[in-house]
Amino acid sequence: MTASAQRRPRTPDEIVAGVLRGDRRAVARAISLLEDAAPAAAPIIRDLWPHTGRAASVGLTGPPGVGKSTLAASLVTHLRRSETTVGVLTVDPSSPFTHGALLGDRIRLAEHFLDPGVYIRSMGSRGHLGGLAEATFLALHVLDASGRDVILVETVGVGQSEIEVASVVDVVVLVLQPGSGDAVQALKAGVMEIPDVLCINKRDHPEAKAMRSALRHALSLAPPGERPLVVETDARAGDGIDDLWAAIGERRAGLGPDGLTARRRSNLEREVRTVAIARATTVVERTLAERGPELVGRLGRHETDPLAAVAELYDAAFERRPGDE
Amino acid sequence: MTASAQRRPRTPDEIVAGVLRGDRRAVARAISLLEDAAPAAAPIIRDLWPHTGRAASVGLTGPPGVGKSTLAASLVTHLRRSETTVGVLTVDPSSPFTHGALLGDRIRLAEHFLDPGVYIRSMGSRGHLGGLAEATFLALHVLDASGRDVILVETVGVGQSEIEVASVVDVVVLVLQPGSGDAVQALKAGVMEIPDVLCINKRDHPEAKAMRSALRHALSLAPPGERPLVVETDARAGDGIDDLWAAIGERRAGLGPDGLTARRRSNLEREVRTVAIARATTVVERTLAERGPELVGRLGRHETDPLAAVAELYDAAFERRPGDE
Numbered sequence: 001m002t003a004s005a006q007r008r009p010r011t012p013d014e015i016v017a018g019v020l021r022g023d024r025r026a027v028a029r030a031i032s033l034l035e036d037a038a039p040a041a042a043p044i045i046r047d048l049w050p051h052t053g054r055a056a057s058v059g060l061t062g063p064p065g066v067g068k069s070t071l072a073a074s075l076v077t078h079l080r081r082s083e084t085t086v087g088v089l090t091v092d093p094s095s096p097f098t099h100g101a102l103l104g105d106r107i108r109l110a111e112h113f114l115d116p117g118v119y120i121r122s123m124g125s126r127g128h129l130g131g132l133a134e135a136t137f138l139a140l141h142v143l144d145a146s147g148r149d150v151i152l153v154e155t156v157g158v159g160q161s162e163i164e165v166a167s168v169v170d171v172v173v174l175v176l177q178p179g180s181g182d183a184v185q186a187l188k189a190g191v192m193e194i195p196d197v198l199c200i201n202k203r204d205h206p207e208a209k210a211m212r213s214a215l216r217h218a219l220s221l222a223p224p225g226e227r228p229l230v231v232e233t234d235a236r237a238g239d240g241i242d243d244l245w246a247a248i249g250e251r252r253a254g255l256g257p258d259g260l261t262a263r264r265r266s267n268l269e270r271e272v273r274t275v276a277i278a279r280a281t282t283v284v285e286r287t288l289a290e291r292g293p294e295l296v297g298r299l300g301r302h303e304t305d306p307l308a309a310v311a312e313l314y315d316a317a318f319e320r321r322p323g324d325e
Numbered sequence: 326m327t328a329s330a331q332r333r334p335r336t337p338d339e340i341v342a343g344v345l346r347g348d349r350r351a352v353a354r355a356i357s358l359l360e361d362a363a364p365a366a367a368p369i370i371r372d373l374w375p376h377t378g379r380a381a382s383v384g385l386t387g388p389p390g391v392g393k394s395t396l397a398a399s400l401v402t403h404l405r406r407s408e409t410t411v412g413v414l415t416v417d418p419s420s421p422f423t424h425g426a427l428l429g430d431r432i433r434l435a436e437h438f439l440d441p442g443v444y445i446r447s448m449g450s451r452g453h454l455g456g457l458a459e460a461t462f463l464a465l466h467v468l469d470a471s472g473r474d475v476i477l478v479e480t481v482g483v484g485q486s487e488i489e490v491a492s493v494v495d496v497v498v499l500v501l502q503p504g505s506g507d508a509v510q511a512l513k514a515g516v517m518e519i520p521d522v523l524c525i526n527k528r529d530h531p532e533a534k535a536m537r538s539a540l541r542h543a544l545s546l547a548p549p550g551e552r553p554l555v556v557e558t559d560a561r562a563g564d565g566i567d568d569l570w571a572a573i574g575e576r577r578a579g580l581g582p583d584g585l586t587a588r589r590r591s592n593l594e595r596e597v598r599t600v601a602i603a604r605a606t607t608v609v610e611r612t613l614a615e616r617g618p619e620l621v622g623r624l625g626r627h628e629t630d631p632l633a634a635v636a637e638l639y640d641a642a643f644e645r646r647p648g649d650e
Contacts, residue, residue, distance in 0.1 A: 182506070
């Protein structure tokens with residue numbers, strides 16, 4: 001370990017240099033600054049950005065309790081056999097009160113905490129979902145610039161979620177388990193996006209057969225070009241993980257260089273949109289926290305009406321004078 | 326039928342007078358203007374607003390395919406026996422391509438189309454979800470002012486949805502069916518809000534027993550004061566509908582006058598927030614549609630970075646000069 005790696009990086013320049021060297025503390029510091037939306041975040045992202053684009057990013061999404069974290073842990077074990085370096089971002093949008101319910105699921109990841117080839121970071125929502133999305137997108141870029149070969153982003157998603165982060169990656173994996181009837185119905189009804197790879201975890205479950213046939217039916221309704229690869233795993237036993245990684249690789253390779261570039265361009269557009277909307281949302285919420293009770297009081301007394309109240313809130317949030325176009 | 330009821334209402338004043346008389350064509354015209362965000366929407370809402378607050382509003386939400394529309398139809402039949410007048414808003418945020426998948430579910434509602442005591446309106450997303458939320462909130466106020474006793478709002482929801490409309494009501498009913506394992510997990514993990522009433526539809530399904538015990542376990546984790554009433558129905562056969570209506574009534578009565586006022590105040594705040602955010606979202610999306618390709622091109626050439634691109638998009642969307650605070 002060099003002397004500079006032992007010193008805690010402090011300035012944006014030191015942090016950028018550290019991240020580019022792959023220094024874990026610099027990565028941790030950079031992500032913390034992004035989470036806090038600190039002023040130093042801007043120059044850090046600006047200087048790291050030209051060094052991104054090398055990592056393969058994979059999103060793992062799915063309903064709670066299907067074993068996404070165990071699957072992520074098994075994928076890490078699989079990747080480490082070939083000395084592939086990995087970054088893992090686990091994103092937890094649930095309320096702080098129920099944190100414990102999901103935490104148990106993440107214990108398996110702890111096996112990898114001491115491996116210098118693995119960097120694991122849990123992204124929690126510090127109050128609002130928008131900031132979480134922004135911090136996660138930016139953390140992905142930091143891990144990419146730090147030289148990780150593969151970045152896994154794991155997040156709870158049920159349907160159209162405000163947390164789009166797990167779909168702004170090279171390859172999206174939707175994890176389901178037998179009993180995930182709602183997700184199958186949501187795929188069928190078109191209210192859930194079709195992923196690149198569909199992973200049925202807990203394949204030895206008694207209801208797995210029913211799941212398979214329901215899924216086959218649901219996917220037969222999708223346009224042929226949009227059908228996902230279906231893989232079955234048992235993440236706890238480590239079974240099927242090589243198939244899963246092969247399917248991810250097949251889908252990524254199948255994009256071709258032009259396809260990957262196109263997808264990344266569309267992901268960037270999604271990222272910029274999501275973050276801009278998240279910021280606007282924060283501004284509206286902050287304004288409402290100040291003016292809400294007074295505004296609702298006037299609504300209750302019929303001194304204003306809902307549409308006028310929206311216009312008033314919007315103008316106050318974005319500092320527009322009433323009547324501006 | 327009076328002469329004025331036969332003439333098609335045209336001006337905002339005519340529409341308002343028609344809605345207050347309960348004229349169906351005036352109601353339809355008002356909601357269409359709201360959906361189109363027409364300039365006439367503002368005076369219509371302003372003049373109707375003081376006449377709202379009498380109706381009982383009930384939201385029916387749940388994963389696709391659980392029978393929400395059939396349940397809504399059965400509730401309408403139940404309510405019409407006591408000559409209660411009803412308004413039904415069915416909200417479909419799914420893409421136009423898959424519309425058919427959900428439409429079959431709604432055929433039962435058609436039985437009520439000719440009953441003058443029932444007004445049914447399907448709210449579709451004309452391109453973006455935000456406009457749908459706004460139009461649905463406002464349609465609720467129009468139906469309320471038109472003198473309907475009960476308003477049912479039915480919408481597909483899986484987890485945290487952008488469409489919060491079904492929860493901005495007096496009483497929220499979450500509809501599940503045996504096999505809704507994902508929703509049960511989401512309740513357990515705290516990523517899905519706990520409803521007032523939980524309705525297990527298709528109660529004679531072979532998996533109903535497993536569902537009941539999974540649900541009991543999930544709900545035992547909720548704070549005692551937040552536990553929903555659980556009802557079982559078979560909407561197709563019309564079984565359990567009186568129990569469901571009784572549970573809805575019990576929860577609404579249980580709020581008490583002060584509780585109902587408090588809930589409506591918090592609903593109004595949510596409505597104003599949701600609509601203001603939806604408008605800001607539309608502005609960001611419109612700006613990105615113009616500038617996106619050029620912005621993403623510069624990102625790809627490393628002439629800008631994601632955080633700078635967000636700031637540029639935000640400033641352009643909200644007409645802020647760079648550097649404004």
